[in-house]
Amino acid sequence: MMVSEKTALRELTEKLKQEGFADIRFYIAKTRKFGLNVLDGEKEKSVRSSESVYFVEAGKDGKRCCTFFNQLDCAEDVVEQMQVSAMASEEDYHPIPAFEKELSYTEEFASLDEREAAETLVKAEQVLRKESKIDSVSDCSCHQYDEEIILMDDNGTTLTDYGHSVSVSLGVVSREDGDTEIAWGGRSAQSLDAIDTEALAQEVAELGAQRLHAKPIASGKYAVILKNDAAAELLEAYLPIFYATEMQNEMSSLAGKEGEMIAISDINLVEDPQFAQGRVHRHFDDEGTPVSKKYLIHAGKFESALYNRKSAGKANCQSSGNGFKSDVQAAVGTGVTNVVFESISGNTLSMEELCQKMGNGLVVTGLEGVFAGVSTITGNFSLLCKGMVVENGKMTKPFCEVTIAGSIYDLLKEIVAIGNDPVPTASGSQFVQTPSLLLKGLAVSGL
Amino acid sequence: MLSQNLMEKILDYAVSHGADFAEIFCEDVRRSNLTVLGEKILNSSSGREKGVGIRLFKGLESAYLYTSDLSEAEIFRLLEETCRYRDGSFERAALEAMRRVSLNPISRYPQSVSLKDKMALANRVVSAGKKADETVSQVRVNYVDMDQKVWIANSEGLFVEDNRVKTRLHMTVFCEEGGDRQSSYVGPGAMKGFEFYDEINVEDYVKQAAKKAKAMLHAKACPTGRMPVIITNGFGGLFFHEACGHSLEASGVAKGNSEFSGKLGQKVASDKLTLIDDGSIPGQWGSLKVDDEGVPTQKNVLIENGILKGYMVDKLNARRMGCAPTGSSRRQSFRFAPTSRMTNTYIAPGESTPEEMIAATERGIFVNSINAGSVNPATGEFNFNTSETFLIENGKITTPVRSATLIGTGGDILQKVDMVGNDYALGQGFCYAASGALYIGAGQPTVRVTEMTVGGDQA
Secondary structure, three states: OOHHHHHHHHHHHHHHHHOOOEEEEEEEEEEEEEEEEEEOOEEEEEEEEEEEEEEEEEEEOOEEEEEEEOOOOOHHHHHHHHHHHHHHOOOEOOOOOOOOOOEEOOOOOOOOOHHHHHHHHHHHHHHHHHOOOEEEEEEEEEEEEEEEEEEEOOOOOEEEEEEEEEEEEEEEEEEEOOEEEEEEEEEEEOOHHHOOHHHHHHHHHHHHHHOOOOEOOOOEEEEEEEOHHHHHHHHHHOHHHHEHHHHHOOOOOOOOOOOOEOOOOOEEEEEOOOOOOOOOOOOEOOOOOEOOOEEEEEOOEEOOOEOOHHHHHHHOOOOOOOEEOOOOOOOOEEOOOEEEEEEOOOOOEOHHHHHHHHOOEEEEEEEEOHHHHEOOOOOEEEEEEEEEEEEOOEEEEEEEEEEEEEEHHHHHHOEEEEEOOOEEOOEOEOEEEEOOEEEEEEEEEOO | OOOHHHHHHHHHHHHHOOOOEEEEEEEEEEEEEEEEEOOEEEEEEEEEEEEEEEEEEEOOEEEEEEEOOOOHHHHHHHHHHHOOOOOOOOOOOOOOOOEEOOOOOOOOOHHHOOHHHHHHHHHHHHHHHHHHOOOEEEEEEEEEEEEEEEEEEEOOOOEEEEEEEEEEEEEEEEEEEOOEEEEEEEOOEEOOOOOHHHHOOHHHHHHHHHHHHHHOOOOEOOOOEEEEEEEOOHHHHHHHHHHHHHHHEHHHHOOOOOOOOOOOOOEOOOOOOOEEEEOOOOOEOOOOOEOOOOOEOOEEEEEEOOEEOOOEOOHHHHHHHOOOOOOOEEOOOOOOOOEEOOOEEEEOOOOEOHHHHHHOOOEEEEEOOEEEEEEOOOOOEEEEEEOOEEEEEOOEEEEEEOOOEEEEEHHHHHHOEEEEEOOOEEEEEEEEEOOEEEEEEEEEOOEEEEEEEEEOOOO
8 A cells, every 4th residue: 555545545544533433444445357259350348447445444432434545635525425324323332453563475577568468469369260150250358357455444454355357258259050049158266377278269150150059958857967167157146155245134034054964975066265176365354354265165064154343243253254245335244255066076077978878868058147046045046058969878959948956956956977177166256166076866947 | 517618628638539439428327225124124224326428439448447545536536547549639519518407497406305204105015015915024115316407518419418216115014824925016116206195195105005915815826828917007018128128229230239229110019009219208217308428218119019110229229229318318327338229018908897807818817007018129038027017818807826937029920919098007127238237217107928938836
């Protein structure tokens, strides 16, 4: 943090103290982004940004008051907003304890070079277009994201952590004989050269071609292989079932079920802040609590809920370092660093082997409407999907325009086999890495 | 915000460094958000943010930069990085005298309303909701408001200031009985100040939500397969928002990535269908006086009696398509480059009554409440998830059924609308896409689709 910035915040702290506020805590997010899209071998669009957003909370007469702002020369406005907040606050304030010492985790990352990034993307676009059925490239982009998270107490002591990732996103529209399909893929890493963009392009182009001439299939119950990225997307949507806040508000059925089997015994679901391939490398959460590796599911058993300070206080336990904000402007909620689904035995299969084991069924390669078709309260889901029909152990034809439905709780217990192909969720969502999963059966609605 | 002098400097730099068009979007916004669950405050936050977004075009290439740091030094640092590899020099028009877009009169600006009053409103809803029925176990209320001032200046000489004031109250009621738990919601909102809540009866709204949630208790599994679907009026219009609205935005159409690309003048829907997007309806949640490029909003007839008449077009895609922008360019905030998006999108009323539609349906489903959905404009495949849903059997609404997923492709479904009701209403919601989260209106009269795929958890 720049000296002038720290000075301005310390002056604001003094002003707030004069107005009767105590235990003043700042949360500051400083982000820089760069993004580039390529189309037809040329730069199509770019985006650059730099931004600082501040969130302050404090107590007045024991009640929690807060506001957000992004200008340091608006101290009077901030004080006024805090007074407005104080006038009606009914929420008790439990401040983060003052920090014992300055702590700073920072790392310098080279900025993406625009010309090098463009070259990489142009090569990826060429690979996409080599597939004859690709009619257009809808997305050929990379983004770099750098973030500094600073917590500051009313003594001016700070904790600083960082975030950094580079991501590539490729999308195509395929066409043949009047039929149109789309395909998309994305990867993220710490640098652009750690991403095999041409391999990703090959994968996306093949998927786009494979999906052409898909037809709906008959309704019924089918054995299903959820392909790795679809499985990751679905599991990420269900992370809230592990949040203590949801359990305490009766929004998750896992409340009180610690130690119970909720999945097959070969599974761990681990949160690992130091996961090397992860997207998040934080050292403390947004409340200053150190993050830690922990099991959400351990050998099939629900191990522990995820707590922030508030939910931990209610449960009379310690925060598990999962207090994260969805937005700077919002209060701390619950979140995760990197969540990894793993087979304990390591007995995992390739996609070909999963298909052979399944015999007859479906491989679901794409899900739509996850944000709407998933209920974390009941655990039920009903989602539009597409993929490949499997007959006698081999993928035969593509299908589309059907829904799969089920319950996450049944799904976790009905995993028949686990793939050897883990991939993470796309950048922009929480990091969940999952391999492909062979499931006993899901209800399919189609023809 | 930025001085006119600084804006002119920015525009001069941009056009002299390869931009044939440059635009500055300045924003100063106050927001507040309050979420209450029963008697507990789950979240309460309010604050103010300012920022600037600068967009440059050269032909069809564009660049966007944004920052919350309004100093000349930081703005020019970003601008110089952006223009590093650009060449060419263009002229710009002198900025006109700034035009203030006239706002509908606001009698209670959100920042003049105390948090106590906002909480009192939420508590009224909670209290009325809990008393609405003995099965009501919980009520959640989310109150939001926004007072946004924007200044838009561009190299064509446009210089406009607009003020948008919005508010919305989203109420979710949870009902429980015999181990079954269901919920439903209502969410009235408007481009108005806090006086909006004197104009509506919030207690009646939450009672509606309670009635819908209760109706779903012990609902049976929805039958699956293809069948007629009748979709209620009001926010049932989300159906067309997803089924074809996004596919009519120039962001997909212009590059040929929409199922409606190149089909102007063609019959793309049932002749009973007229689809309109109108950002100029006074006081509506999805309305704006000028869009986020400074172009006045207008009523855009997209489909008229089944014929494709127009698209929603922003400036950049207008270049691609060789047409004029339609006042449809929107962005969530200075953090996003604008693009063509919907405002208030609705099906024009027809002549049938809902009763006639139901009586004419031997077996199908009646959707009385929609949760959310999504679409892929390139293929037209859409999906949406319903909440309050009923079977129709022998021309009568019968059994409640658990939330279903309705899927199809826009081009196919539009042709299958065979009855359009006379009970038009407009609902409020949010839409999430490339230029961020936007408040939108979605409306229609009750509409019947002869056949759609219905998914559920029964094979």
